[in-house]
Amino acid sequence: MDSEHLFCLFCGCPVPKHYDTFREENLNFSKGRPQFVPSDDENFHKRDEITIQLVDCPNCRNVSIDIIGKGRQFRNRIMNFNPISLAKSYPNYIPLTIREDYEEAHAILNLSPKASATLSRRCLQGMIRDFWQVSKRSLSDEIEAINDLVDPSTRKVLDALRKIGNIGAHPEKDINLIVDIEPLEAHKLLKFIELLMQKWYIERHDNETLLQDILDMDTNKQSQRKPKNS
Ligand SMILES: [Zn+2]
Structure with missing residues (x-):
């Protein structure tokens, strides 16, 4: 606030x-x-x-x-x-595993921002695999594979989220090097996940619903048409 x-x-x-x-x-x-x-x-x-x-x-x-x-x-x-919790509840057409990772990342935001960032990273990977139907050896390769499908600014942020999530997922080679993630920072990653939920899943669903509505409307109107000379 x-x-x-x-x-x-x-x-x-x-x-x-x-x-x-x-x-x-x-x-x-x-x-x-x-x-x-x-x-x-x-x-x-x-x-x-x-x-x-x-x-x-x-x-x-x-x-x-x-x-x-x-x-x-x-x-x-x-x-x-x-x-x-500020976690939004998302509709069922978004896969359960993705929603669970997102909600869990929210739940542990203050307790362990590092673990939250790692979950955000996993959530992102789940979204790329499901939404874009891409599955590669690593998240880095998967982001590379959707390079031409997302806008350049989104791509940059995808890569940044992957790297920040790595901080919690893989210990540094030099154990004296400690990188901390603050709750506010982990929260920003979740805001980005929310943005992608909106841009990818919700917009696709809304567009499909609109198109189907128009097709249904047309079918309905056609069936109501009366022969000219009756
Ligand atoms: Zn209110």
Whole structure:
């Protein structure tokens, strides 16, 4: 939730930011102790804080609640308290294994962003294999195979997601080299998966439905036509 625009996490409706619709509370261990100045390393963690944000949606009457971490210990951590998961529920025409990987990647987003990124990578591979009917030795080869079928910007991001997902999937050769993935970063990968779900599966389904509707309409109209001289 940025400072300018608030959105309801349930219905997606924009929510005006004023006293009746938005509340924010900060909590830390120096709160209420104005004389407390954490100076040494031992006490510095007392400055780490959480911010709780509540948005009351006038449209659907649900209250969205996020808990946002600040400071050394909770840095970059966002927890969705209500709704508990931001995972969208996708229709049955998207294969179950793909939906499960996506939902699981959402569920462990804060607990283990690295594992979440690995699941996003697996979800992506499942989507490429199912949607484009491509199956190669590696995900890298599969992305290469659909090179001409997707737009150049999507292709670049596919490759980036593959590489970021590799961080969790394969340990670095140099064990002293640790690359961390933050929850916000893993969340962005999931947003990209959502974009592909929309661009590939949902658009294809909607287009097919529209075409079928027109064909059905034509059949229907033809059957209603009466012979001219009757
Ligand atoms: Zn709402």
